[in-house]
Amino acid sequence: MYIERLQLKNFRNIESINTAVEKSWVVISGNNAQGKTNLLEALYIASTGQSFRKSLLSDFIKDNHENSIIRCQIIKQNVRHQIDVQLQKTKRSIRVDDKPLRSLTKLLSLMNIVAFFPDDLMLVKGSPEGRRKFIDRCALSFYPDSADIFKAFRRSLKERNSILRKYQRQEQKLDVQLLKAFDEQLIKYGAKVHQYRKDALDELKKYVEHYLLEFNVIKDSLEISLEPGVPIHDINSFQSSYRRALAESMQIDQIRGLTTVGPQRSDLLFNLDGKEAKSFASQGQQRSLVLALKLAELKVIEEKVGCAPLLILDDVSSELDQTRTEYLFKAIEDLGCQVWISTTGSVDLKIPKENHHFNITNGALKEL
16 A cells, blocks of 8 residues: 555645655655654554544644645556545544545555654653553554444543543532443443453564564563453452443542543553563663564564555654664564554665655645
8 A cells, every 4th residue: 555646735834745645655755743743643543533632623724724634646456546534623624536435444454554753762661651652553443343332432431531520629419320321332442442451462472572682682471461440359359340340430430530440441451571661671672672662563564454454754863773763664564564654864865776765844845
């Protein structure tokens, strides 16, 4: 799969871009704060419907304009498709092949993407939220049908928390029956979210271990486990354990005004040769683990879809040492992805000579 044309209009600091792409490597160079990451963000939105950065819709629109447009023409398995995203201050609309998008499932299954940003290197030692986002992105990429399940779980959680907050603030009496109804929704969708995460993790593990052995990061074993966010008392039924946990946490939930147990509290745990990576792995080992996770994500998508996904790399080579950077680029070449990579030019990139090289300055793109 590859992008053959990208058009942007009034997206963040970018006024207008309309460029054809014919090669597998696309290099976007420029100084900081010129628009490199903004351009890559637009690609990410076109493929997933959302940004990797926390943003309001109005943040995507260039100052003094009413909307912004992202248009990608892609070729996937010899078939041409067009994705149009229009972002307004109060709403977002997406069309695929000139038809309104009714569900993210089609978008996620159409334009497969793996993104690697400098902040991802904090995945191992950072917050649980970052690790949840990673495994959820993998689940959505591997199983596009899961998009509706994740959405339903988040919606049920939001409604339950709203009831708890209103009770905590003494705005209304606690409606126990309504709360129990949302409990059952959480249990139903939460169990499916947990299973999608477990399945995604199982898909990743075999490749992660392979890459870590290649990096000489582990000698014997790798263990990646999913902490479910729910005390498991019934190993045969996540739903049973979840129902009991919600009942036992009811009092503390009422006091805090939020749901304190469930998949929204889950985490990934990494152990290298029997030692917890977050506490005992060196910075180099942690970065190798993140690199292995990303390469595994690429491999699984290629395996499931039948073609390599789009890869975007936002200046990560400046954060990796020469050995890891060379290994990353070698693995990418072997996979045959189309790669969009940003750089300030401070690091010598060993990329193929056949590439498109653009410079971006104040949001304006120029081919070199």
